[in-house]
Amino acid sequence: MTDPHAPHWKAILVTLASATAVVVAFLSLIYAVSTNRSKTLDNGDLVQQVQRSRAASLLDDCKDQNRRNLATVKVIGQQVTEYAPIQRAQARIRATEAIQIVNALAPVRDCEAIVTKRIVLH
Secondary structure (H helix, E strand, C coil), X not given: CCCCCHHHHXXXXXXXXXXXXXXXXXXHHHHHHHXXXXXXXXXXHHHHHHHHHHHHHHHHHXXXXXXXXXXXXXXXXXXXXXXXHHHXXXXXXXXXXXXXXXXXXXXXXXXXXXXXXXXXXX
């Protein structure tokens, strides 16, 4: 039997991994600048690198959420067919309600638009 909380924990772990990647990228940039091991960056370049890193992380997180949403909706739809014909009408109603909850909590989003709206890249 699978853990009913597994998708929730997986989402948390994916979010933490993405956040960790952003922090590591930022700290690497700070280290490189402070130790002069890379070419000298002016503040504008550093800001742009951080912004690009944030944009990539946000885009990845959004696409991951979209994939999880679509996979969950697909599984819910497939489960309806597992019911006996006499129970399918009720199963369809429950599936529709479950899909509405999934879409309310983790909707499919336009990832490019979200990145454009939240992060300014020059």
